[in-house]
Amino acid sequence: MTTKRDPRDVTAEPPGAPDPRRWLALVVLAGMQFLLVLDMTVVVVALPEIQADLRFSQAALPWVINGYVLTAGGFLLLGGRLADMFGRRRLFLAGVLIFGVASVVCGASTSSSMLVASRFAQGTGEALAAPAALGMIPLLFTDGRERMKALGVWGGIAGLAGTLGSVISGALTGVDWRWIFYINIPVVVLALFLIPRVLPESRMARESPRLDVPGAVTATGGLIAVVYGLLQAASHPWGSWQVLAPLLGGVALLVAMVVVESRSPDPLIPLRFLANRTRVTSNVLSLVIWAVFIGYVVLLNWYMQQVLDYSPLRTGLMNLPRGAAIAAGIVLCTFLMPRIGVKPLLTIGFLGSAAGLLLASFIEVDSSYEGAILPGLIVFGLFSGLCYPGLINGALHQVTGQDSGLGSGVQNAMQQVGAALGLAVLVTVALRHTEDRVHGGTVPAVAQTDGYALAFRVGAAALVVAGVVAVLVLERVSTQRRNALAEMPGDPASTTTSAESSPS
Template sequence: MPPDPRRWLALAVIAVAQLMVVLDATIVNIALPSAQQALHISTADRQWIVTAYTLTFGGLLLFGGRIADYFGRKRTFLIGLLGFAGASALGGAAVNAGTLFAARGLQGLFGALLAPAALSLITVTFTEPRERAQAFGVFGGISGGGAAIGLLAGGVLTEYADWRWCLLVNIPIAVLAFVAAIPLVRESKAHGDTRYDIPGAVLATAGQVALVYGFTKAATDGWSSAVTIGWLASAVVLLGAFLFWESRTSHPLLPLRVLFDRNRGASYIVSIMIGAGLLGMFLFMTFYLQQTLGWSALKSGVAYMPFSGGIIAAAVVASRLLPRTGAKALMTVGGVLATASMIWLTRLDLDSSYATAILPSFIAMSFGMGLVFVPLSSLALSGVANHDAGVASAMVNTTQQVGGSLGTALLNTIFTTAVAGYITDHAARASESPGAAQLLQAHAAIHGYNVAFTASAILLAVATVVVIVMVRNSSADRATQPATDAAPAHFG
């Protein structure tokens, strides 16, 4: 088949859709305090604004990729766009916490259709290797820059319009992309064995939901409560059943051979740990900036810009060094930088300076993460068979999103427990003067933030240890490039 003469226009449409998906992973972060206050969401439950999206998105990405391949990539892409717009409208109109959580979950569901369809459309649209590399470069740039745009846009919309516009802004973007995609994007689909692994998708998603919900119940009922233990035990059973089913079915959602390569398995573990540590950090830093320091949503969004810029700059450096140094050296240096930067944040107080206490950590951490992200994607895709390239690529995004879901729930629980413990230990101080109770709450929040940042540092340290212990960095590894049909992961 000759190259599609409108392929570059099609790429523009696909890139816009990808930008929308990436934006949604960060744009809502800045609006969290406003949304929590407007809808009277408890501290224990506020993490579901983030987690409901990342959990369904990450949990269904692999299944969404299969649907795109079998049902039709263009058709799935269009359905994903319309569904994402509808879910955004529901979230923007939410009058209570349940509606907002449900809307965010629906956004994740349709995002799980949209993202893999977009990746596979690029693969089948650009068949010439040089052009495909250019197309993936554009796609990767959108994915990396989208996080920065989302943080800034979230601040602008929350400050000058309303937090609801952080969701409603998706509607015109999705509609325009839908209209443009109809004439510009070609349809394609896989043939042959096109059976869906529905039991695998149900078990995997249910297991992840049970795990996150178990962490959430720990914040309100305690780690030793029957409800918490029941949900966590259910998660172990469901995820164990998923692995058992995948080893037995003839058309697995996740072929286990993809996991058993030492370097690839290590990259997935690192992806989970980093997703957990980073998204948890963003959650608490947003509340620290707005509720403790009293910053506006816009000022908070601008404060994150050096972090996003540092990741992009470091990614450029890492892509040039990777062929010479291999993945292990870059990921080790990056992990150590990120861990040290997170430890630095545990020193925050009621009146910490952004210039001396936060900015240096953001710069060092972002550079460290950039040094990790590029080789991690290469490590996960190098040496994989062509027919497994799609699932191996999707697994990088899946593990990062699932790690973010679990980390946000776990760290929010740790934060809530730490705050409650601090208030109990210092309750006598609350009666000393009229303003003592308010000051106690402020100090308790600072204590909770620092404990949560300590937990994030431990997660990043574990990821670094996994790199040191598990990753093999031979000269052959340095020369290996990702499979042709693989697509770059994004860490928005």
């Protein structure tokens, strides 16, 4: 009697035989990765149009971004555990479905609360889909050379999504901002059709870990409350209950998260992972660079549209030099890192990025693009790009094979959380300063420009502090290739991070 082989079962292939569907599967995985990265940056240029159409307050507008990144970052590690337990293809399919439905609701939103709620749902879809997709690449590409090519394609697609986000946003917003969400639908439908046909199912062979749902919920809830409190400070005094209640509540939830993690038999982030000084410092520095980056991008786009009166398409195109500069910085860092080490590059990168933000702070109500905006874009882009590969290397310093997936997952989560915190802090700084200047009799456009400039200087100061920390705290990190990272399923995240760190 002949047993019919299920073509979707990866274990049915002879040992070591490459999956014949692997390149088509990579197209599906990379296509969804393109959308997941794109949806964090594609809304930036569209924010003023969204604000006018759905009547967002200026302080509430950042939630269009924060709702997505906080949920994605907060539940990313939990999503990885779910993929291990219930199957990566199954979780990827579920994440894509949630992301697609949420995209439809985003585009159809008739109120600010409806849009923000659907952005939280989109973030949930990413938290399920992204780690499952990352874990499938090394299973599909068992040959080391093919795997590196696949990871290169994955990283390039993610970087392209980040770079094109502002341009796509500008072009579609000129028609209707809702199309920045509707463009997801054809890709999602195609992915839902292909996923069961080209992706094999896989899950952990060993006993699956327990789910640390309380840890994920308290961490995400605490971060959301803290960010909400910071944004409330843009329109309320620091001592008001509107600010203190969410801030204190968020801190309490984060403390509860620490308690839960310390007592959990299988925590999302084991204490052993936090024992390495360089690893922890690199993750904190990743949070800082992303906090400043996203805040800078959003406020600069607001300045170009609201003060200089640029169209959405022109604003998107004006962001392209930053993407090119970031790519150049990443290439330069990759070349220099084996020669001079991670620590000097991070120090130079953070201090150079601070100089770029300082240049950006010399904006006025009638500044020219070439004289006031472009220099900051290029300098900040080049030196921030110099940081990203080094931060990945540091975040994975002395990570064992057992923790390679955890290391890359924590680094990605820190990027998402940093984006939300940075946007909350820098927007609050800008709006409070603007309001104070307007009450003092300053012309609104001038006050608004001064608020943006102050936020850029605050961001520059944070980067200087980060550069000093890099000098004082980081160990010398070896840049030799780690065998564990070339072999473990968690590795792809470390490759995509450098590309995802270049949104424009």
